[in-house]
Amino acid sequence: MSQGSEGPAPVGPGPDQREMPAGRRSSQGIRVDPQVEATHESRRTVLSALVYHEPGVLAEVSGLVSRRQFNIESLTVGSTTNPETARITLVIEEPEPGVRQVERQLEKLQPVISVRELGDDAVRRELVVLKVHGDNPDEVNAITRMYDGTTLDAGPRTITVQITGDEQKIDDAIDAFRQFDIRELARTGQTALSRGDEWTTDAEEERYEQMRQEQAATDDDD
Amino acid sequence: MSEPASPTYPDEDEATEEAASSDRSTESQPTTGAEATVAALEAAGVEHVFGVQGGAIMPVYDALYDSDVTHVTMAHEQGAAHAADAYGQVTGEPGVCMATSGPGATNLVTGIADANMDSDPLVALTGQVPTDFVGNDAFQETDTIGITRPITKTNYFASDSDTVGDTVSEAFSLARTGRQGPTLVDLPKDVSNGETDAGVAEPDEEEAPPAAEPAAVEVAAEAVAEAERPLILSGGGVTKGEASEEVRAFATEYGIPVATTMPGIGTFPEDHELCLSWAGMHGTGYANMAISHTDCLIAVGTRFDDRLTGGVETFAPGAKVVHVDIDPAEISKNVHADYPLIGDAATVLEQLDEAMPAAPDAEAWRGRCQDWKREYPLTYDTPDDEPLKPQFVVEALDEMTDDDAIVTTGVGQHQMWAAQFWTYTEPRTYVSSHGLGTMGYGLPAAIGAKVAAPDREVVCFDGDGSFLMTMQGLSVAVRDSLDITVVVLNNRAIGMVRQWQDAFFEGRRMASEYPWIPDFETLAEAFGARGFTLREYDDVANVLEEAMEYDGPSVVDAHIDPAENVYPMVPSGGDNARFALSEDQL
Numbered sequence: 001m002s003q004g005s006e007g008p009a010p011v012g013p014g015p016d017q018r019e020m021p022a023g024r025r026s027s028q029g030i031r032v033d034p035q036v037e038a039t040h041e042s043r044r045t046v047l048s049a050l051v052y053h054e055p056g057v058l059a060e061v062s063g064l065v066s067r068r069q070f071n072i073e074s075l076t077v078g079s080t081t082n083p084e085t086a087r088i089t090l091v092i093e094e095p096e097p098g099v100r101q102v103e104r105q106l107e108k109l110q111p112v113i114s115v116r117e118l119g120d121d122a123v124r125r126e127l128v129v130l131k132v133h134g135d136n137p138d139e140v141n142a143i144t145r146m147y148d149g150t151t152l153d154a155g156p157r158t159i160t161v162q163i164t165g166d167e168q169k170i171d172d173a174i175d176a177f178r179q180f181d182i183r184e185l186a187r188t189g190q191t192a193l194s195r196g197d198e199w200t201t202d203a204e205e206e207r208y209e210q211m212r213q214e215q216a217a218t219d220d221d222d
Numbered sequence: 223m224s225e226p227a228s229p230t231y232p233d234e235d236e237a238t239e240e241a242a243s244s245d246r247s248t249e250s251q252p253t254t255g256a257e258a259t260v261a262a263l264e265a266a267g268v269e270h271v272f273g274v275q276g277g278a279i280m281p282v283y284d285a286l287y288d289s290d291v292t293h294v295t296m297a298h299e300q301g302a303a304h305a306a307d308a309y310g311q312v313t314g315e316p317g318v319c320m321a322t323s324g325p326g327a328t329n330l331v332t333g334i335a336d337a338n339m340d341s342d343p344l345v346a347l348t349g350q351v352p353t354d355f356v357g358n359d360a361f362q363e364t365d366t367i368g369i370t371r372p373i374t375k376t377n378y379f380a381s382d383s384d385t386v387g388d389t390v391s392e393a394f395s396l397a398r399t400g401r402q403g404p405t406l407v408d409l410p411k412d413v414s415n416g417e418t419d420a421g422v423a424e425p426d427e428e429e430a431p432p433a434a435e436p437a438a439v440e441v442a443a444e445a446v447a448e449a450e451r452p453l454i455l456s457g458g459g460v461t462k463g464e465a466s467e468e469v470r471a472f473a474t475e476y477g478i479p480v481a482t483t484m485p486g487i488g489t490f491p492e493d494h495e496l497c498l499s500w501a502g503m504h505g506t507g508y509a510n511m512a513i514s515h516t517d518c519l520i521a522v523g524t525r526f527d528d529r530l531t532g533g534v535e536t537f538a539p540g541a542k543v544v545h546v547d548i549d550p551a552e553i554s555k556n557v558h559a560d561y562p563l564i565g566d567a568a569t570v571l572e573q574l575d576e577a578m579p580a581a582p583d584a585e586a587w588r589g590r591c592q593d594w595k596r597e598y599p600l601t602y603d604t605p606d607d608e609p610l611k612p613q614f615v616v617e618a619l620d621e622m623t624d625d626d627a628i629v630t631t632g633v634g635q636h637q638m639w640a641a642q643f644w645t646y647t648e649p650r651t652y653v654s655s656h657g658l659g660t661m662g663y664g665l666p667a668a669i670g671a672k673v674a675a676p677d678r679e680v681v682c683f684d685g686d687g688s689f690l691m692t693m694q695g696l697s698v699a700v701r702d703s704l705d706i707t708v709v710v711l712n713n714r715a716i717g718m719v720r721q722w723q724d725a726f727f728e729g730r731r732m733a734s735e736y737p738w739i740p741d742f743e744t745l746a747e748a749f750g751a752r753g754f755t756l757r758e759y760d761d762v763a764n765v766l767e768e769a770m771e772y773d774g775p776s777v778v779d780a781h782i783d784p785a786e787n788v789y790p791m792v793p794s795g796g797d798n799a800r801f802a803l804s805e806d807q808l
């Protein structure tokens with residue numbers, strides 16, 4: 001006396017007999033089209049996020065990155081021209097859909113004002129502080145100079161130097177210093193701005209103009 | 223009791239003096255952070271809040287004492303959050319729940335996470351130890367902000383009595399706009415108690431709902447018009463965006479079949495010829511066939527959850543995807559969108575309608591969909607020598623209730639039967655825990671739904687396991703004479719787990735059978751509700767009728783066939799087109 005009580009319930013073919021659709025998607029959910037590349041390789045790229053400088057913002061960003069398993073190389077945070085805002089620079093390694101996901105998920109966070117992926121020509125810098133054994137001060141000094149570095153501290157047992165540059169240069173410098181037996185090192189991770197006239201993130205120009213106007217207004221008052 | 227922070231109400235004489243010397247009327251003007259909090263709720267049009275008292279939130283409760291907002295005292299904070307969530311699902315406006323610091327706040331967590339997964343509008347207010355104590359591991363201190371950060375749209379630590387009202391207003395408006403979701407305001411006791419004369423801002427003007435890029439709409443419309451096998455997938459965002467009318471209009475005007483997701487149930491009437499009901503793991507065979515064969519999927523307000531897609535490799539493999547969503551982060555998150563249309567569902571559907579150059583030529587396709595409907599109907603057998611079948615109970619109750627009756631559920635097999643065998647024709651009638659799959663959602667949700675819609679019938683289909691998790695809520699329903707009917711589809715097991723063990727763990731039923739289940743009829747009566755036990759087909763109509771007629775909460779303990787399983791089924795990560803109709807097809 002089921003719903004199909006008038007005789008046996010009509011039942012279509014089982015899983016193996018069914019007519020199956022053609023086609024397939026990649027694990028990234030992209031339709032595999034013979035004409036089009038359906039799988040994206042990972043690439044390393046820099047995202048800059050302008051955020052409100054408020055408690056919890058770093059926790060929000062780092063929490064997002066970890067819970068969504070975004071592949072991240074470094075994350076730096078620091079102040080900007082405007083005391084209300086801070087800039088977070090993320091270096092990520094993700095395939096194309098992943099890059100867009102990081103960008104869009106970041107944009108959803110309440111304290112995030114705007115996010116932008118920087119082009120390959122962006123100016124990027126990183127700083128490393130290295131502490132090596134102090135047995136060969138002259139040689140250490142020579143290598144430090146080759147990398148336009150600065151000696152921060154020199155004692156009988158250790159020498160501490162600083163090198164700044166892009167990621168490749170820092171990697172190379174660390175390699176070069178290995179001969180002195182690096183005792184400790186600290187890298188800051190990359191920070192970056194877009195090159196030339198271009199603003200790094202969308203909201204920045206507006207905020208800058210606003211600040212200038214406020215500045216001008218106070219100047220007039222004086 | 224060792225509540226640490228003894229209430230530090232502002233000195234009473236001082237408060238009165240100040241009120242007397244002030245020009246403003248004390249009625250409309252808050253004098254403390256707590257009153258500002260309540261004033262903000264009132265300004266937002268809140269009529270009900272669900273919660274449980276406790277030390278750190280006492281000032282806010284005290285402010286409720288003189289307010290028109292009705293407080294529903296719950297038996298457990300998890301229930302408060304679920305009730306508020308269901309209230310939000312039924313009304314479309316944020317439900318409000320409140321709890322004290324520490325255990326009160328952590329008990330809310332499940333309900334907040336649930337709302338977050340389903341984008342349900344919810345505002346949670348939690349008490350917190352006084353600001354000076356924060357970070358000292360004070361009595362009943364938890365880092366509520368830290369705990370709820372990943373499960374809220376955003377949360378706020380109220381730091382100032384003068385701004386707390388605005389913070390609550392902002393939390394409320396954020397919960398209800400854009401992609402809806404839960405927000406939380408953590409209220410340290412000194413901030414609630416602190417004096418303020420800051421008025422509460424008027425709620426912001428409603429912004430026009432966001433529309434999609436016209437150029438993107440144009441190309442998407444062309445793709446739809448050119449499709450031979452178009453299919454609409456109507457998701458929970460259609461409910462949230464009140465776009466049900468637009469989906470109906472679009473589908474019928476262009477003759478496009480409609481499948482829904484589970485949260486989209488009711489957005490398109492299930493008795494309509496074009497309706498294929500809901501797709502996914504336990505969805506209808508015909509919806510899953512249509513999804514697998516469509517060449518143009520118009521997905522509206524869905525996040526392509528894995529319970530819907532199965533393995534993405536085989537999901538709608540030949541379809542160009544038009545994805546309408548208000549949240550840009552959903553675009554191409556799980557399934558690549560060939561035509562992303564970011565905006566409000568109703569607005570974008572109207573745009574799409576206007577841009578359609580012609581109707582797609584889909585007559586043959588509609589025919590195929592009808593064939594699948596005939597080939598794979600949802601059925602069940604009722605042999606004489608087997609116990610009562612749950613599907614029969616669901617259908618029987620559907621027949622005796624109004625179209626706008628609200629169904630809430632726990633999580634498990636019963637939830638699937640309630641979704642499969644009840645015919646939903648209106649949005650906001652199937653109120654469930656989808657994304658989080660929270661056992662225990664059903665009863666508190668029924669309470670929230672009944673408070674939200676006192677004139678509508680409210681039915682909760684529960685499992686015995688789910689019911690045991692939150693049935694203390696019966697005390698609330700009895701106290702407030704809430705006319706709800708709980709039907710426990712009792713299989714003496716956490717059946718969904720048992721079904722998976724039988725199918726995928728060689729029948730090793732570890733911790734899934736509940737032979738020690740209490741007698742729910744007696745239990746219901748002990749709470750002061752009406753209790754019924756149901757075992758025979760012949761009694762189904764009578765018992766359900768009596769339970770529905772009883773003017774107050776009733777519990778029907780329906781002893782169903784423990785061997786009954788949920789089909790169709792697409793195994794986890796499987797191919798939707800290969801849904802199984804029985805265990806031997808898995």
Ligand SMILES: Cc1ncc(C[n+]2csc(CCOP(=O)(O)OP(=O)(O)O)c2C)c(N)n1
Binds near residue numbers: 632659660662711
């Ligand atoms: C809070 C919670 N704990 C555990 C689970 C895992 N789980 C999913 S379904 C299910 C069985 C539910 O049993 P019951 O409520 O009796 O419903 P039935 O499947 O028997 O209809 C369980 C344990 C869950 N979804 N939620």
